[in-house]
Amino acid sequence: MQEEQQEFHAGRRDFVKQSSMLAGGLLAMPVLSKANFFSGAGDVIKIALIGCGGRGTGAAVQALRTKQNVQLVAMADAFADRLNDSYNNIKEELGENASRLNVKEEHKFTGFDAYQKAIALADVVILATPPGFRPIHFEEAVKQGKHIFMEKPVATDPAGIKRVLDAAEIAKSKKLNVVVGLQRRYQTSYRELFKRFNDGIIGDLLSINVWWNQGALWIRPRQPQYTEMEYQMRNWYYFNWLCGDHIVEQHIHNIDVGNWFMKDYPVTAYGMGGRTVRTGKDTGEIYDHHAVEYRYGNGVIMNSECRHWKDSASRVDEELTGTKGRIICDRGLIQDHKGKVLFQFDKKTENQPYQNEHDELFAAIAKGEYKFWDAERGAKTTLTAIIGRLATYSGEVIPFDKALNSGLNLQPATYAFDAKPPVIPDADGFYPFAKPGVTRYFS
Numbered sequence: 001m002q003e004e005q006q007e008f009h010a011g012r013r014d015f016v017k018q019s020s021m022l023a024g025g026l027l028a029m030p031v032l033s034k035a036n037f038f039s040g041a042g043d044v045i046k047i048a049l050i051g052c053g054g055r056g057t058g059a060a061v062q063a064l065r066t067k068q069n070v071q072l073v074a075m076a077d078a079f080a081d082r083l084n085d086s087y088n089n090i091k092e093e094l095g096e097n098a099s100r101l102n103v104k105e106e107h108k109f110t111g112f113d114a115y116q117k118a119i120a121l122a123d124v125v126i127l128a129t130p131p132g133f134r135p136i137h138f139e140e141a142v143k144q145g146k147h148i149f150m151e152k153p154v155a156t157d158p159a160g161i162k163r164v165l166d167a168a169e170i171a172k173s174k175k176l177n178v179v180v181g182l183q184r185r186y187q188t189s190y191r192e193l194f195k196r197f198n199d200g201i202i203g204d205l206l207s208i209n210v211w212w213n214q215g216a217l218w219i220r221p222r223q224p225q226y227t228e229m230e231y232q233m234r235n236w237y238y239f240n241w242l243c244g245d246h247i248v249e250q251h252i253h254n255i256d257v258g259n260w261f262m263k264d265y266p267v268t269a270y271g272m273g274g275r276t277v278r279t280g281k282d283t284g285e286i287y288d289h290h291a292v293e294y295r296y297g298n299g300v301i302m303n304s305e306c307r308h309w310k311d312s313a314s315r316v317d318e319e320l321t322g323t324k325g326r327i328i329c330d331r332g333l334i335q336d337h338k339g340k341v342l343f344q345f346d347k348k349t350e351n352q353p354y355q356n357e358h359d360e361l362f363a364a365i366a367k368g369e370y371k372f373w374d375a376e377r378g379a380k381t382t383l384t385a386i387i388g389r390l391a392t393y394s395g396e397v398i399p400f401d402k403a404l405n406s407g408l409n410l411q412p413a414t415y416a417f418d419a420k421p422p423v424i425p426d427a428d429g430f431y432p433f434a435k436p437g438v439t440r441y442f443s
Helices: 002-009 019-026 054-064 080-100 114-119 131-143 158-173 188-198 228-234 252-262 353-366 374-394 400-404
Strands: 045-050 070-077 108-110 124-127 147-150 178-180 205-214 268-274 289-295 301-308 315-322 325-328 333-336 341-344
Touching: 045 054, 045 114, 045 353, 054 070, 054 080, 054 124, 054 353, 070 080, 070 114, 080 108, 108 114, 114 131, 124 131, 124 353, 131 147, 131 158, 147 353, 147 374, 158 374, 158 400, 178 353, 178 374, 188 252, 188 341, 205 252, 252 301, 252 315, 252 374, 268 374, 289 374, 374 400
Parallel strands: 045 070, 045 124, 070 108, 124 147, 147 178, 205 301
Antiparallel strands: 205 315, 268 289, 289 301, 315 325, 325 333, 333 341
């Protein structure tokens, strides 16, 4: 719960082609929602929230705090208790603006097919379920012609990435705005750093270092009434088909900064990782640390590091080193190699990027503008994180393009509470996990 609470409050604290499926549905071009041509403040922009956890709740509040005439009209989640808690939290957060929360009881949908019903009622959808579901939800939102805010990451496996990329092409043809929750791209300090980087302030980029090192996260105890599927969904962070491991779910933010400044995506990933402290029955199959060397086509290397170790030094940051100097992103600092300050961002002028994502998206929708196409870059950065996981799990060098076209799919055959998840515990209650040199992907 710790991470969800942190993400929920992030918006109000200061900012410290699966071709067969496409042929069957997505390629059809229905009459577009009126969200594609809103003409002014008099038009209500209707929002549906898909995924009512902490991040979904926070994203809904941020959408409802934009300047446009917006209303939340539908909610969907696998679990009724999560949906109801989210509804109450949104209402409390909105305060005097609670009239923007206009979800009738019959428009609170639960179960695995709830997303389809909620999407149908809205002009804009917020996709904030565990990321394993993101590709199918994104496909459906595009099929129905909706503008989209979707949280990162956008998939947990290469097959999911292909689905998102294929759907993204359809979204472009329908002129649908899509924002992905990689909020550093919407943060004032990072934009100022990027502008100066483009002006050549540190010269040619030589290397990148990115970190997401922190303590342990939430764990939800298993309850006797849970099926294995429900247990994994309620503890989604610890299962790769749902989460993708923390290198994908969390560290993607820092990896995205590297790709952003490189204006490219790496060609290979090579690394190591493991389970040093996260070894219990309640921590599923994911690793607690990853260290990855990403190599770009021009030879630049991004060194990536993430870990969840209690009572250990924390660092969440990015540094870029060039021929003339370096950028330290978290500090908003640019200096030359002798330590002379070339630029210092004034933190007093920092915005709240979680809020800004929605401010810019809804302003564009209200004006009838088509200006956001985050889906493709969100998918490719997600794949960057995924190949890092594949590299640390196997010990192999993982090529970006080979992974993209591999068809590797972690999803269950059936989405149902009595269905068998992709990974199950052994007789002693422990889950199998990847072992470098034993787990293999491409060799």
